[in-house]
Amino acid sequence: MLDYLWLIPALPFAGFIILAVIGARIPRPVAAAIGAGSVGISALVALGIAAAFITAPPHGHVYTQLLWGWISVSGFKPDIALTIDALSLVMVLVIAGVGFMIHLYSTESMAGEKEGYSRFFAYMNLFVGSMLTLVLADNLLLLYFGWEGVGLCSYLLIGFWYKDPANGRAAMKAFIVTRVGDTAMAVGLFIIYHNLGTLQIHEVLVRAAQQWPAGSTLAIAAAALLLGGAVGKSAQLPLQTWLPDAMAGPTPVSALIHAATMVTAGVYLIARTHVLFTLAPQVQLAVAVIGAATLLLAGISALTQWDIKRALAYSTMSQIGYMFLALGVGAWSAAIFHFMVHAFFKALLFLSAGVVIDALHHERDMFKMGGLRLQLPLAFWCFLIGSASLSALPLITAGFYSKDLILWETWTSASGGPWLWAAGLAGALLTSIYAFRMVFLTFYGKPHSEAPRQIANHSGLRIRIPLITLAVLSLIGGFVQLPETLGNLPLFSEFITTALPATVAMSSTSSEGTMQSLSGSVSLFGVFIAYIFFLYNPLYARNFVEKPFGYALHCFLYGGWNFDRLYDALFVRPLVLAARANKRDVIDLLYRLIALLHIVSNHLLSAAQSGLVRRYAFGIAIGAVIIIGMVVLR
């Protein structure tokens, strides 16, 4: 069964090629079948491989499939080879599985599009294929290939409705901002290859551990540059500004970017090259600090958004911040566990938000919604389950188990500590406030607009199945990793430990049970605060915002801490000014001179073409005389 590994990325790529070549000429149901089917079969293959991998683990819990040699230049020999281990397996299952759910949902939700139906699925398939290549890659160059493919697809899909220039700008922003990180990552790969002589991931990790002492400059440089790439892709500080604007794309695209692909690539990269980060403790601490800072910043910004999708975007940034925090304190399996659970509930939230948005005819302002729980019961329940999981309501939701694991391991880990833990706990409070703010604003209260609107509620089976599946997974997905106090069944981390080291814990005075009740009550308290401010008496919040200070603060937070303005002033404007000043490029002068020379000689030569036969004859005669003269007089 493991031999079929190559099918997992190949199927979506095949779907992409078919749809790209003949997509415009085939009927829509066929395009949908190819688009969703290719990812679906890929997910089935992934399930089969998972079953084979778990029942009969290959030697060393790693299976590598060499497909063919890619390049071979004087010792530089990256192959097209796929590797699967516990980490990749979890990633693949989530990407293909959740990706299939989103594809299935899209076949129905995108049916209203007048054009671009098959183009949409072509891009989506390429997206999933690239992401699968990324996580299955055996060497860093192939990983980088998938990495760039993901970036390209995010550009194509965010700008899917390309007729609106704003969408094109958002797409370019996503592409350019992540490019900053990608460049750092490319330089990191150069350093790794130059010093270790290989890009094969396993070799890199082995050689790095042998050749680089802990804390050496090279290890720090390599880890920091890889972190730069991860930060760009995963929308963490300071390269987080593209993610809220990425909401310009269709809702399934947002779901795919946020849940299954793209933003989790950074988490995967850090987990995959964990040895480098262990060798550079400073950088690993930076990972944790970046994660903690991002989760707080994004959590606070999410409180001020009126656009339901932008609020979800900030929530993704915040949740990826948790994963970075976990990676930073060495809680590798907790990070991957949270990635998996997050994929379930974030896809669920986006897809149910998509149902709401479609039902209200592309209305995304939460303040214009309200009271929708009776009109859209399915979307309501799904969104509620997603929000409960997001805010980690104790015991019943998957989010509780993953977030609690991160908080607990941050507290106990040798490289963690009370400060990071406090940031995480504050983030948990913020999370449940903004999650239930969305729920209360959208689904509770009175309908905010005066005229009762026509609610188009016609969710078919292809929307219901993904929603219900993801809702179930958001609830029970956490039971694969039960903490010591609640059943002690750490299946997930035991499985991941075959690929990633276990967390280094130090002895702790406080018990896990106390911590769990603390974080559980914090999230319940958040729900209570959201209830007070956004449902019981919305005037509290409104009065605060109407005061000058409150208004300024609101604007500041709404703009995502004004990072956009800062970057605009720091980078964009100076660059534009410099470009303007150098409009007549200095270096171009040299080339313009060459062009001028050619223009002058062209004028001279074209003057010689007088069209007068006698003058040509004269020229020939003069030439003949000169040649004969030279021959005779020599």
Add this chain to the structure above:
Amino acid sequence: MTSVPAEYGLILAALLFAIGLAGVLARRNIIFILLSIEIMLNAAGLAFISAGSKWGQADGQVMFIFILVMAAAEVSVGLAIVLQLFHRIRTVNSDEANTMRG
């Protein structure tokens, strides 16, 4: 029988060639240009014959036959072109046929 020295023939050929060339360069009428080209060809032929008779070789005369044939072909093609040109621009002035100037 006293033969004419070869130099005389060659000098005559050179003169004829110069006259023909002057005609090609100075004349505007295409018919006259063609005539001048004929003079130049015959000058070349005369030069071959003179050289051939000096060395007692038949090659010079053979070359003259070639030149004759070539001249006949050239004139037929040339006159056809002149006719076509006249149809188009209603003149045989070569300076008027300058639509190909750069």
